[in-house]
Every structure is written in structure tokens, then in C-alpha cells.
Amino acid sequence: MPFRRRGHSTVRGVESEHAINAFARGVDVGALSADQFVQLIETLHMLGRMGAGVELSSLSTEVLADIVRSASKEQLKAITEHDELRSVFLDEIFRRMSEHFVPERARNVSFVVGWRFTWGDGSAGFDRFQTLIEDGVCVSSADLGHEPDTTITVSAEDFIRMATGGVAMATMFVTGRVRVKGEYAPAMRLSSYFDLPGGD
DSSP: OOOOOOOOOOOOOOOOOSSHHHHHHHHGGSSSSHHHHHHHHHHHHHHHHHTSSOGGGGGGHHHHHHHHHHHHHHHHHHTTTTTHHHHHHHHHHHHHHTTTGGGGTTTOOEEEEEEEETSSSSSSGGEEEEEETTEEEEESSOOOOOOOSSSEEEHHHHHHHHHHHHHHHHHHHHTTEEEEEEEHHHHHGGGGGBOOTTOO
């Protein structure tokens, strides 16, 4: 997956001018219970909606990735079981995919990936997104209105872990936690079209 970052026991990231990055780096995620972790993310999200200038979208990609990598499976599960916060995390990941897309790597490439996240509240119990890569442009949205060449089904928790480098996509394929319908090539090549600061 495109979002990859080396993990640490506490949240760390590159230097950023935004105060929320310094705050997040000072949080020992491992010391929080699952409920406390949810409360932390809820508070940041609430402050963002209130226009307080503190919001998840202001976190650098490195810091956001480190938060996820530092979180336990129980903490991430609690986030993905929270309908609003699950949507917030998925929206953030797909927004950043476009930001970290490298057009030069996707010349003469055209395909649509459909995403189905289990335990969602959408059609047939899935949260759904689409990613379109075409003529050096990457666009992701909940509904692009295209017929996907590849449909990837995975739990929201596992997707968030893959997108932030917590687990390799190949491992998820081997263990059957990721299912692909349609063409396999777009799914396997997808990560090569992105580049993140600090990524491997």
C-alpha cells in the first residue's frame, strides 16, 4: 500500500510548523486504553469541526502514520467500530493518496480500483470508495461512478494498517485477509505509484 512508515513505541514525526504535530508526537499512544484512544481522536475531530484550528487533516502524513503504527489492534478496532471516526480515517487516507501520487510513475496507466471495507454502514454492509488512476492523475472518492477493473475487499482496520505501513499487503493476500475480484495487476502495482516522505 502507498502509506508506509517505520513505527515507534511513541508518536514521532518530522518537524512541522503546525502545533498539532508537536502535540501528537508527545502522546504515548501505547499508554492509552482503547476507549481513551477513541476519546483522543474524537476530541481532535470535534475541535476541527468547531474551527479551532486543531484537526486531523493538519497532521503531517508522518505523524498520522506513526499514530496508527503505535496503536494496538484493540485501539484500531475501536476506531473502526466507531462509524464517524472510521469514516474520518478513511477519508483522510484517500485524500492523502492523491497528495502523494507520483504522476511520472503512472504514465500510460489507466484503471479503477473499487474498495469495499467490511463492517461498514453502506450498501450491503460495506463502506465503499473508488480510486481512479488515469493519464498521470489520481482521484479517490466514495463514488466516482466508474466500473472498477479491480475490487479489493478488506476490513477497515486492516486497510488502515496497510496504508500506514503496519502490515504488508502481500502478507494480507497470503493470509486471506484481502480479497481481490477482477484484475490482480492493478492491485499489486498500486503502491508503486505513490511516494511518501520517510517511506521505504
